[in-house]
Amino acid sequence: MAGAEKRVIVTGAASGIGAACVRAALDKGWRVCAVDINQPTAEGIPADALPRLICAQADVTDSAACASAVDAAVRAFGGLDGLIHMAAVHSTGTWRDLDAAEMDRTLGVNVTGSFLMAQACARAMEACGGGAIVLASSGSMNVSGVGGHGRGGPAYVASKAAIVGLTRALARSFAPIRVRVNAVSPGATRTAMTADYSEDALVKVGERTLVGRIGEAREIASVACFLVSDESSYVIGDIVAVNGGGSFGL
Numbered sequence: 001m002a003g004a005e006k007r008v009i010v011t012g013a014a015s016g017i018g019a020a021c022v023r024a025a026l027d028k029g030w031r032v033c034a035v036d037i038n039q040p041t042a043e044g045i046p047a048d049a050l051p052r053l054i055c056a057q058a059d060v061t062d063s064a065a066c067a068s069a070v071d072a073a074v075r076a077f078g079g080l081d082g083l084i085h086m087a088a089v090h091s092t093g094t095w096r097d098l099d100a101a102e103m104d105r106t107l108g109v110n111v112t113g114s115f116l117m118a119q120a121c122a123r124a125m126e127a128c129g130g131g132a133i134v135l136a137s138s139g140s141m142n143v144s145g146v147g148g149h150g151r152g153g154p155a156y157v158a159s160k161a162a163i164v165g166l167t168r169a170l171a172r173s174f175a176p177i178r179v180r181v182n183a184v185s186p187g188a189t190r191t192a193m194t195a196d197y198s199e200d201a202l203v204k205v206g207e208r209t210l211v212g213r214i215g216e217a218r219e220i221a222s223v224a225c226f227l228v229s230d231e232s233s234y235v236i237g238d239i240v241a242v243n244g245g246g247s248f249g250l
Helices: 016-027 047-052 063-077 100-127 154-177 199-207 217-228
Strands: 007-011 031-036 053-057 082-085 131-136 179-186 239-242
Touching: 007 016, 007 063, 007 100, 016 031, 016 047, 016 082, 016 217, 031 063, 047 053, 053 063, 063 100, 082 100, 082 217, 100 131, 100 154, 100 179, 131 154, 131 217, 154 179, 179 217, 217 239
Parallel strands: 007 031, 007 082, 031 053, 082 131, 131 179, 179 239
Antiparallel strands: none
């Protein structure tokens, strides 16, 4: 469909980057189904955008819940063109503290949840003639966080590294049904996940980028929306770093 008519699902929509993606998509004139394990609300959404927004509650580790959220979007919008999947959990456990339960939970939400939501959306998009899916990796897989003090540890890093392989596998798998799959890989971003950082830690993380600061959720959201839009029609199976030049490792 035309860019102004995109029908998209945004997960992790109740806060952080997911909430920023909801706002960015609505600003583009898209119709949005905001999905989160906590019931999303329309708080802060401009009145003129409310008719284009619906909210749904879903646990992305439950395939039936994913299918139900997709069905709600399709019923409301008449189809589905895009998924921006930001739903995730954080894990700060170090190698000494991490246990099997936390590892399984982190991988279950961040990896299995990504697959289940993408699978449900791809089925709906196939019926519409195609679409675009954006998953969420993380720059933590490059800097290899060790956990502690609010920072991602081995479970979180492993889960976000797995998204790279999942993105590439799904890009190839969904190509025959004209569904593009890409991922964003945010650097440190001002969200609830960095709320435990001290001001000194935030400064130091920002100094490792070329722009000298951490990112804002809206900056990640704008790239995610680009990857759903028709302007990115020749971008498939890619992992787009959005980290202010943090890949240079200053």
